[in-house]
Amino acid sequence: MNQNQTGLSDSIGANVRIDAVTKTYETREGPGVHALDRIDLDLASGSFVACVGPSGCGKSTLLSLMAGLFPPSEGEIRVDGSVVRKAHPKVGVVFQTDLLLYWRTVLDNIMLPLEIKRQDREQGRKRALDLLVQVGLEGFESKYPSELSGGMRQRVAICRALIQEPGLLLMDEPFGALDALTREKMITDLEKMWLRLGNTVLFITHGIDEAVFLADRVLVMSPRPGRVDLDLTVDMPRPRNWGAAHEDPVFNGYVRQIRRIFEAEGVL
């Protein structure tokens, strides 16, 4: 499905296996909130999987479980065969807000994961500068976050998630806080970057068009309890073009298919 995969036998994309994962949030009064109900998923190495659904459908819970922020109530998640119990070395996360540390320069923000894992700084520095070039922020390494625009800050956050060359990149509505034009540019640039790097990506979003545009596969989730209603394969050539895609009947067909599910559920 991805042309980039065929040429790269040693792709960094991780295999992800989600096996009967259930998450119930404990509450003090009686039975807890059933956030996820027996989710079974396999994410192929190097695939771009988007997950759409209304608020409260458990998609953020799924991402938190995969990031190892807390354990599932039942079932298990494996990344390249090893079970995720706490933070997994092969997983990088981009959150909804950039969460840059304002007292650190751009470069030191990107280096934070390496510092925490006590890895070689000099080698990391080279990689960080290289990533900055790739996201179009060459020469910004000594700036502070307060000197950057919202889009630039989120680009730095993406570099920070990529510095460890994670096999699995988790993105939790990463462009949700950006204005429409910046968002469009970020979406297009993300696809280009992913085509070069080949990580497995789980991309959570509210935007149906964003999901279809970026993904090889879109998971449509519904709430209470969170489950996957539709597992849609997006068969469109890459690299894709944002403007052209919106006039492409194939693209619009996928979008309509997802909208119909939300309409049937009363979400839309």
Add this chain to the structure above:
Amino acid sequence: MSVADNAGSTTVNNRKGKQFGEQAMLMLEKFAALIFGSAIILAWQIIVPLSGLSEFILPTPLQIGQRVVTEYALLLRHAGVTTFEVLAGFGTSVVVGVPLALAIFYSKIVERAVYPILVAMQTIPKIVLAPLLVLYLGYGWAPKITLAFLISFFPIVISTVVGLQSLDKGYVNLVRSMGANEFETFFKLRLPAALPNVFGGFKVAISLAVIGAVIGEYIAADKGLGYLQLQANSQFDTTLNFATVVVISAIGVSLFSILSLLERKVSFRRDSAK
């Protein structure tokens, strides 16, 4: 040719003149407080002799300044005592207050047990404890240090707790997702994020510690600037009285400035890059 040259040099001069005006304006803004303060002192210096007030009622700034210079040995001796009391009281506040703030932050039980009492005790004016402290601790430096400690302790604890608690949970999730343990989370994230609040508390505390020490000296003492000021008062030596005020203020300002400098060394303020 020469006409053209002249025309050129005139525009350059104009531009220079404009730049000079802008720079003067910027300088004026930068030193506004200094200029305003000097104006008040100057007005004081001019108006007092004109109004015929005697030095005994209101000395002029010059007379006060002269007194500070002539009596510097006396003032310095007493200033040393007061500064020691302030630093000992403030230091104890830091040493006790910061760990207590950490305990409140990390332990639900400590928070439930201690924090409401601390907040309630903030409403007690600690000054009213001064006579009791003399009763229990005598006339030496102990009651002054204790008062300076009591009065400066609360802002340190509370601002440190607030600084630690105000961190967005998202940041904690971020470093957790990178595999950080609590030790790393504290030193890479919680501490630097709380530092502006912590230093805010320190700055309030150091000013209060000066008040605590001086009030302690008012109640019962045989040395220190508070004692010296009461002596001057009882001898109707208004100029020495003012000279003491100047030195006490200088201690407060110096300690505050040292803290600000230290803050700039270790802490990064959110807006300072702009």
